[in-house]
Amino acid sequence: MSKVWFSSLEDNAGAVEISEKLVRLYDAAGFEKIFGEDEFTAVKIHFGEKNNTGHIKPQWIKPLLDTLKEKKCKPFLTDTNTLYRGERQNSIDHLMQAYEHGFSIETLGVPVIIADGLLSKNFSEVAVPGEHFQSVRIANDILHSHSLMVLSHVTGHILSGMGAAIKNLAMGAAPRSGKQVQHADVRPEVNAEKCRGCRLCMEWCPRDAIQIYDGVARIDIEKCYGCGECIATCRYQAIKYSFNDTSRALQEKMAEYAFGAVKNKEGKCCYFNFLTHITKECDCMDKVQDKITGDIGILASYDPVAIDQASVDLLKQNSGGDILRRLWPKNDYSVQIIHAGRLGMGSIDYELVDVDVS
Ligand code: SF4
Numbered sequence: 335m336s337k338v339w340f341s342s343l344e345d346n347a348g349a350v351e352i353s354e355k356l357v358r359l360y361d362a363a364g365f366e367k368i369f370g371e372d373e374f375t376a377v378k379i380h381f382g383e384k385n386n387t388g389h390i391k392p393q394w395i396k397p398l399l400d401t402l403k404e405k406k407c408k409p410f411l412t413d414t415n416t417l418y419r420g421e422r423q424n425s426i427d428h429l430m431q432a433y434e435h436g437f438s439i440e441t442l443g444v445p446v447i448i449a450d451g452l453l454s455k456n457f458s459e460v461a462v463p464g465e466h467f468q469s470v471r472i473a474n475d476i477l478h479s480h481s482l483m484v485l486s487h488v489t490g491h492i493l494s495g496m497g498a499a500i501k502n503l504a505m506g507a508a509p510r511s512g513k514q515v516q517h518a519d520v521r522p523e524v525n526a527e528k529c530r531g532c533r534l535c536m537e538w539c540p541r542d543a544i545q546i547y548d549g550v551a552r553i554d555i556e557k558c559y560g561c562g563e564c565i566a567t568c569r570y571q572a573i574k575y576s577f578n579d580t581s582r583a584l585q586e587k588m589a590e591y592a593f594g595a596v597k598n599k600e601g602k603c604c605y606f607n608f609l610t611h612i613t614k615e616c617d618c619m620d621k622v623q624d625k626i627t628g629d630i631g632i633l634a635s636y637d638p639v640a641i642d643q644a645s646v647d648l649l650k651q652n653s654g655g656d657i658l659r660r661l662w663p664k665n666d667y668s669v670q671i672i673h674a675g676r677l678g679m680g681s682i683d684y685e686l687v688d689v690d691v692s
């Protein structure tokens with residue numbers, strides 16, 4: 335059974351209270367033993383899409399980052415580029431968006447590094463014992479860090495029902511092509527009207543499945559193995575894909591990616607889940623979203639499975655039932671938690687330790 339430490343929050347608590355509680359959780363859980371001198375420490379966070387207001391705020395985490403720096407490790411804030419079109423699709427736009435939301439070396443004293451590089455090509459294959467994948471693609475700057483702190487905002491999600499630590503690791507440590515293979519059984523199709531014949535997709539295709547005929551890319555679907563690289567590469571959105579996959583398969587794939595993200599970091603990871611400004615959809619949404627319930631608190635654990643299970647249990651207790659199931663009745667969010675547990679990432683059984691009373 336894993337331990338999950340918890341500190342409650344009043345609705346709309348101020349930044350000082352939230353930041354103090356984060357450090358209290360860090361101390362109570364004994365996370366300081368994870369971080370060693372001169373170690374690269376990736377602090378995985380979602381900077382929030384343009385116009386999103388529910389994301390974790392920079393002022394909440396400044397004291398926590400200062401605590402890390404006292405350990406003389408080398409922390410940096412990080413995320414990976416998105417598959418969808420938005421303000422975080424490449425490193426330049428992504429960094430600008432992070433700065434826009436207040437995440438910068440000036441405000442927080444640590445650098446921001448987009449872990450999969452300018453065009454999301456900076457990744458390595460990591461072997462996993464999955465049902466869907468035998469290997470997954472993990473962004474190199476997360477993979478090559480010595481330790482990892484995962485800060486996750488718990489929200490509902492249009493495809494997986496819920497997003498928290500497992501989803502943050504799965505999508506957040508994957509390059510764009512890794513996100514794509516989690517999302518769909520790929521049958522890429524070229525839109526001839528949008529294609530400019532630039533040959534980039536052809537150059538990146540690992541299967542030589544693309545040729546240019548009469549100035550338009552054509553995909554040999556017999557050769558294609560659905561890696562998604564061409565979709566991620568095309569700058570003109572000329573290659574389509576479909577979100578045909580079921581929520582169950584998506585979530586199992588997510589768990590396998592999450593496994594790959596932390597596989598080389600045994601004893602070197604910790605997790606914080608924020609049950610604050612919980613919304614129906616995730617922070618990738620380019621809009622202001624209303625809360626679906628009042629703020630609940632913050633959780634901390636060494637175990638991504640236990641912390642996600644504890645998060646949904648607390649959400650149920652504090653919102654009069656299973657609000658995420660009511661919002662997304664076709665998406666059973668427990669699949670990602672159960673599959674991650676089956677892979678050995680952690681335990682669904684947990685002991686909740688309230689640091690406000692202990
Ligand atoms: S990268 Fe896009 S625009 Fe360029 S050839 Fe391929 S499909 Fe066409």
Ligand code: SF4
Binds near residue numbers: 539540561562
């Ligand atoms: S999905 Fe991968 S293998 Fe298939 S055409 Fe695109 S780049 Fe090539």
